Amino acid sequence: xxxxxxxxxxxxxxxxxxxxxxxxxxxxxxxxxxxxxxxxxxxxxxxxxxxxxxxxxxxxxxxxxxxxxxxxxxxxxxxxxxxxxxxxxxxxxxxxxxxxxxxxxxxxxxxxxxxxxxxxxxxxxxxxxxxxxxxxxxxxxxxxxxxxxxxxxxxxxxxxxxxxxxxxxxxxxxxxxxxxxxxxxxxxxxxxxxxxxxxxxxxxxxxxxxxxxxxxxxxxx
Amino acid sequence: xxxxxxxxxxxxxxxxxxxxxxxxxxxxxxxxxxxxxxxxxxxxxxxxxxxxxxxxxxxxxxxxxxxxxxxxxxxxxxxxxxxxxxxxxxxxxxxxxxxxxxxxxxxxxxxxxxxxxxxxxxxxxxxxxxxxxxxxxxxxxxxxxxxxxxxxxxxxxxxxxxxxxxxxxxxxxxxxxxxxxxxxxxxxxxxxxxxxxxxxxxxxxxxxxxxxxxxxxxxxxxxxxxxxxxxxxxxxxxxxxxxxxxxxxxxxxxxxxxxxxxxxxxxxxxxxxxxxxxxxxxxxxxxxxxxxxxxxxxxxxxxxxxxxxxxxxxxxxxxxxxxxxxxxxxxxxxxxxxxxxxxxxxxxxxxxxxxxxxxxxxxxxxxxxxxxxxxxxxxxxxxxxxxxxxxxxxxxxxxxxxxxxxxxxxxxxxxxxxxxxxxxxxxxxxxxxxxxxxxxxxxxxxxxxxxxxxxxxxxxxxxxxxxxxxxxxxxxxxxxxxxxxxxxxxxxxxxxxxxxxxxxxxxxxxxxxxxxxxxxxxxxxxxxxxxxxxxxxxxxxxxxxxxxxxxxxxxxxxxxxxxxxxxxxxxxxxxxxxxxxxxxxxxxxxxxxxxxxxx
Numbered sequence: 038x039x040x041x042x043x044x045x046x047x048x049x050x051x052x053x054x055x056x057x058x059x060x061x062x063x064x065x066x067x068x069x070x071x072x073x074x075x076x077x078x079x080x081x082x083x084x085x086x087x088x089x090x091x092x093x094x095x096x097x098x099x100x101x102x103x104x105x106x107x108x109x110x111x112x113x114x115x116x117x118x119x120x121x122x123x124x125x126x127x128x129x130x131x132x133x134x135x136x137x138x139x140x141x142x143x144x145x146x147x148x149x150x151x152x153x154x155x156x157x158x159x160x161x162x163x164x165x166x167x168x169x170x171x172x173x174x175x176x177x178x179x180x181x182x183x184x185x186x187x188x189x190x191x192x193x194x195x196x197x198x199x200x201x202x203x204x205x206x207x208x209x210x211x212x213x214x215x216x217x218x219x220x221x222x223x224x225x226x227x228x229x230x231x232x233x234x235x236x237x238x239x240x241x242x243x244x245x246x247x248x249x250x251x252x253x254x255x256x257x258x
Numbered sequence: 259x260x261x262x263x264x265x266x267x268x269x270x271x272x273x274x275x276x277x278x279x280x281x282x283x284x285x286x287x288x289x290x291x292x293x294x295x296x297x298x299x300x301x302x303x304x305x306x307x308x309x310x311x312x313x314x315x316x317x318x319x320x321x322x323x324x325x326x327x328x329x330x331x332x333x334x335x336x337x338x339x340x341x342x343x344x345x346x347x348x349x350x351x352x353x354x355x356x357x358x359x360x361x362x363x364x365x366x367x368x369x370x371x372x373x374x375x376x377x378x379x380x381x382x383x384x385x386x387x388x389x390x391x392x393x394x395x396x397x398x399x400x401x402x403x404x405x406x407x408x409x410x411x412x413x414x415x416x417x418x419x420x421x422x423x424x425x426x427x428x429x430x431x432x433x434x435x436x437x438x439x440x441x442x443x444x445x446x447x448x449x450x451x452x453x454x455x456x457x458x459x460x461x462x463x464x465x466x467x468x469x470x471x472x473x474x475x476x477x478x479x480x481x482x483x484x485x486x487x488x489x490x491x492x493x494x495x496x497x498x499x500x501x502x503x504x505x506x507x508x509x510x511x512x513x514x515x516x517x518x519x520x521x522x523x524x525x526x527x528x529x530x531x532x533x534x535x536x537x538x539x540x541x542x543x544x545x546x547x548x549x550x551x552x553x554x555x556x557x558x559x560x561x562x563x564x565x566x567x568x569x570x571x572x573x574x575x576x577x578x579x580x581x582x583x584x585x586x587x588x589x590x591x592x593x594x595x596x597x598x599x600x601x602x603x604x605x606x607x608x609x610x611x612x613x614x615x616x617x618x619x620x621x622x623x624x625x626x627x628x629x630x631x632x633x634x635x636x637x638x639x640x641x642x643x644x645x646x647x648x649x650x651x652x653x654x655x656x657x658x659x660x661x662x663x664x665x666x667x668x669x670x671x672x673x674x675x676x677x678x679x680x681x682x683x684x685x686x687x688x689x690x691x692x693x694x695x696x697x698x699x700x701x702x703x704x705x706x707x708x709x710x711x712x713x714x715x716x717x718x719x720x721x722x723x724x725x726x727x728x729x730x731x732x733x734x735x736x737x738x739x740x741x742x743x744x745x746x747x748x749x750x751x752x753x754x755x756x757x758x759x760x761x762x763x764x765x766x767x768x769x770x771x772x773x774x775x776x777x778x779x780x781x782x783x784x785x786x787x788x789x790x791x792x793x794x795x796x797x798x799x800x801x802x803x804x805x806x807x808x809x810x811x812x813x814x815x816x817x818x819x820x821x822x823x824x825x826x827x828x829x830x831x832x833x834x835x836x837x838x839x840x841x842x843x844x845x846x847x848x849x850x851x852x853x854x855x856x857x
Contacts, residue, residue, distance in 0.1 A: 056550035063554035163768045163817050173578060180552055181540045203818055 047112050051121060054104055058125050058132075061097040062176045065132045065139070068094065069172065069235065072139040073165040076146045076228060079154065087143035094136035101129040124249045128179065131238045131245075135172065138231035138238075145224045145231075155211065155221040160204045164232045167197045171239035179246045190243035197236035204229045262443040269435035277428040284420055292414040297376055300391040300406065304374060307334065308395055308404055319345035320354060333388075333407035337366050339400050348383070360405075365392040369403045378410065387411070449478050453485060460489055516582075516598035519589075524549050524563045527593060536582060536598050561586075565594040574601070581605050610777050617779030621663055621794060625656035632656075659793075666795040670778065673802035680720040680807045684830050687724065687749050687756060688714045694728040698736065706742050713749035715756040717827035719807040724827070727803050730796035731760045731823055738764030738821070751829050755809070759824035767815040775813060776801040800825070 068090045075083035105126045108114065114122060149155070171190050178186035208222040208229075307326060314322045323334040327347030336344040341361030343354055360366050368375025369392030381388040387410040392403045449472040456469045469486040472478040507528070510517050516533030518526060525546045534540070539552040549562045557575050564570075565586040573584045579602070586596040632649040635641065641649065672678045691711050698704045717724070735745045744763040749756060767775060771782045779794040804811045804825045815821040 052548050052551050056548050059551060059554040060556070060559065063556040063559055066554065067556050159768050160817060162770070166768070166770050176554055177538045180538070180554065183540075200817070 047108075047114070047118075050104075050108055050112075051118065054101070054108065054122070054125055057097065057101050057104065058129055059176075059180065061094060061101065061129060061132050062179075064090065064097065065094055065136050066169070066172060066176065068136055069139045069142075069169060072142040072146070073162075073169065076142055076149075076165075077162060079146070079150060081147060081150055084143040084146040088140050088147075091136055091140045094133055098129050098133040101125065105129075120249050120252065124179075124245050127245050128242050131242050135235050135238050138235050141231045142228050145228050149221050149224050152221040152224075153217065155218055155225065158204060158207055158225070160200050160207060161225060161229055161232070164197055164200045164204065164229060164236075167193060167200065168232045168235040168239065171197070171236050171243075175239040175242040175246070178243055179249075182246070182250050184247045184250050187243035187246045191240050194236050194240045197233055201229050201233045261447060262439060265443055266436060266439040269439060270432065273428065273431045273435055277424060277431070281421055281424050284424065288420060289414060296389055296408075296410075296414050300376060300389060300408075301374070303330065303332070303406060304391050304393040304404065307332070307406055308393055311395070311404060320351040321345075323347040330406070331408070331412075335360070335405040335407065336402060337361075337363075337392075337405060338402045339370065341366070344402065363390070363392075363405075365390045366403050366405060368392065369394045369405075370401065381407065381409075384409075445475060449475050449482070453478070453482055456489075457485060460492065514600075516600075518549070518562070518596045518598075520549060520562070520566055520594045520596065521546070522566050522592040522594075524566050524594075526552065533598060536580065536600055537577065558582075558584075562596060565596050566592075569594065570596075613780075614778050617794065618667065621779065622660065625660045625663075629653050629656045629660075663793045663795075666793045666799060669799055670795055670802065673799065673806065678806070680723055680803070682718050683721060684716050685719050685721050685724050685827075686714075687717050687758060687827070690721070690724050691728050691732075691747050691749075694725060694732055697729070698732060704736050704745075707736070707739060708742070708744040709747075710745075711747045711749070713751075715749050715751045716830040717756045718830055719809075719827050720803075723803045723807060727800050727825065728760075730800050734796055734823070735760055735762035735764070735821075738762060740764070754829050755826045756829045757824060757826050759822050761820060761822040763820045766817040766819055767813070767821050768817055769815070772813050772815060776811065797823070 068087055071083050071090075072087040074080065075087060105122050108122055109119075112118075171193050174186055174193075175190045178184070178190065205226065208226055212219045212222045307330065310326055310329070311322060314325065317325075319336050323336055323345040324347050326332075327334045332347075334345075334347040336346075337360040338344055341359035343349075343357040343360055345351075346354060346357065349357060361370075363377075364379070365375045365377035368377065374391070374393045377390050377392075379388060379390070380386070381390075388407050389410055390405055390407040392405040394401050394403055452470065453472065460469075469482055469489050471486070472482040507530070510528070510530040511532070513530060514532055516530060516536040518529040518533050518537075521527050525548050527546070529539070537553055537558070550559055553559050553562060555575070555577050558577055561570055561573065561575065561584055566588065569586045569588055570584055571586075575582050575584055580600055581602050583599040583601045584596060585599075586594050588594050629652075632653045636646060636649055669678075688711055695704070695709055695711075732745070739745060739762045746761045748759045748761070750758075767782050771780075774780045775782065776797045778798040780797075781794060800823075801811050804827070808828050809826040811823070811825040813821060813823045
């Protein structure tokens with residue numbers, strides 16, 4: 038009886054861990070979206086909101102870490118439950134870094150405002166869209182425990198990387214064309230880099246999900 | 259204690275009790291009887307021994323007793339009236355004179371007094387229990403006593419063999435008891451454990467369990483019968499409940515609105531299919547999982563979690579790129595019922611309608627403004643001839659543009675109002691494309707373009723409509739393809755339809771814009787496209803034309819590499835190839851000359 042109750046309690050703890058993780062996921066997704074909108078609309082107020090939101094994400098990550106470690110230490114879970122907690126740890130870590138990249142985009146947006154407007158390239162917008170869809174899909178795959186969707190995330194990563202390369206080329210041509218565009222172009226380069234990293238992190242999370250569901254690692258393949 | 263053990267223990271206790279009692283009784287009876295027999299025997303033996311002693315007259319007493327003892331096995335002693343031992347078979351002759359006075363022995367004393375005596379006592383000489391008998395005899399030197407002695411253990415015989423038999427019987431009894439216990443308990447416990455097993459499976463739920471009738475033990479038959487009825491009853495109810503639940507789930511699943519029922523601590527009680535799709539939560543959601551562990555959009559989370567205390571009314575939330583209208587109420591049993599209505603299409607249509615008026619006015623205004631400018635210039639001054647010609651030319655081209663726009667608008671409105679019906683005739687798709695391309699070349703456009711058409715097919719459709727589709731698509735492709743670009747048209751029969759795709763090597767369309775390019779006046783790049791001409795209605799017209807001929811239209815694009823616009827048309831099937839034509843196919847044939855009669 039007691040072990041039954043302990044198990045139920047443990048599963049409630051797991052649920053609440055997942056609850057917190059999704060709160061963090063939702064917040065991170067929103068912060069990234071606001072960061073991209075701020076960049077495209079050159080909206081400084083939104084950029085400031087992104088920069089301010091980072092603390093909340095960091096706090097959530099710390100909280101999740103603590104809770105996950107506590108569960109690991111006190112319950113010594115096995116097999117699936119163990120993988121679930123480990124996945125939570127890794128995904129929260131990835132999300133925190135996505136948040137950091139959103140903040141980087143926010144800062145870049147602030148600095149871009151001081152320069153004559155360089156139109157945000159459609160390639161960058163496209164990258165942002167892909168990165169956001171990847172993040173959303175990776176998280177949806179995690180919630181749905183859907184390895185098929187997770188693998189689709191990984192396939193999309195190649196598109197983002199290709200887009201980053203062409204952004205790179207385009208920005209260089211902008212810089213060559215007009216030296217006054219060098220600074221804003223460099224900022225956009227940072228943005229592109231951050232977006233690519235977001236794509237990578239989303240891929241990481243998707244791979245984590247595949248590991249969680251199938252117990253099989255598809256990383257580095 | 260288990261039945262088997264208690265049964266075995268009681269058997270053993272019973273058996274042990276009986277054995278001990280029987281053993282004691284046997285032992286007692288045996289010893290009484292043998293003692294009596296020994297005493298009688300002794301009384302019989304004494305005169306016989308006296309007779310034998312008479313026969314040995316003249317021999318010295320020690321020899322006499324030794325011979326007598328050798329023949330009978332008794333210890334034989336001769337004692338005279340003074341108590342002096344004359345001879346003792348068990349004592350060496352040289353020790354005889356030193357033996358103590360035997361008058362103190364009760365049997366000797368008894369014999370002197372009453373002629374004969376029997377005594378059972380511990381032998382002073384050997385220290386063992388002895389039966390001693392004495393007989394007074396009259397000898398030449400006065401009376402003396404003949405004493406015979408025998409150890410009790412020899413005289414009585416032992417109850418040992420009998421007890422051994424008893425023990426053997428006991429052991430046999432134990433073995434039998436064990437066997438009986440096993441057999442009996444198996445007969446009881448086997449049907450019981452079978453019943454327990456089945457009832458356990460019943461309790462665990464799972465599939466339906468039939469409780470078997472117990473045949474071997476009549477006492478258990480009513481129980482198994484009752485259990486069987488109970489199982490039938492339970493599974494009947496369960497089936498009923500499952501059916502009701504499935505009906506209910508089917509009912510709420512068929513609602514287009516998403517519905518989630520929450521417990522009062524915001525756990526998911528039930529949700530329908532639409533909610534799963536709209537919120538992107540697992541298809542088979544875990545029962546009673548907290549709603550917060552399934553939904554991650556911050557705004558939606560807070561609405562859902564708070565809905566159990568604070569219901570929302572007609573709140574619009576963006577989930578991904580969809581707008582959901584959320585309503586909730588708190589039912590009588592607590593918790594909350596939250597409904598989601600997907601209003602994305604509604605909002606988009608509202609937007610399209612708003613945009614249409616603005617866009618149409620804008621599109622009409624641009625050429626009008628230009629024409630007005632030119633006309634006023636012409637009226638005001640008297641410009642040189644060549645300038646006047648140029649102005650008039652501009653006015654003419656703007657008029658043409660206006661006319662094209664109005665024509666397109668009229669086409670579109672006719673298409674949208676359903677006033678136009680596509681004819682159904684056989685159209686050579688490839689030929690149509692080539693013809694249109696010729697038109698462009700004749701206007702001096704696209705000469706440097708690498709243009710290729712692949713594949714051939716006959717489609718069912720309206721020849722003019724198909725020509726119009728290609729005119730619009732090629733126009734677009736030309737507009738967005740660089741000078742020495744490439745345009746590829748592919749005509750591919752797939753199943754019962756023709757797939758036509760027009761691929762250019764232009765700048766491509768961002769994926770976010772792809773679903774919207776078939777909207778009226780939608781411009782991918784608001785700043786650029788208008789300079790390149792076009793009414794902004796071409797693709798909208800294409801979509802309507804294709805769908806009125808029973809096809810579909812779509813677009814794929816890779817930014818920087820080009821765009822593919824594709825559409826499908828019903829394929830003309832070979833005569834006699836009745837095959838497994840679908841409904842669309844049947845409609846397609848209706849106009850065909852071969853089949854027009856009887857449908």
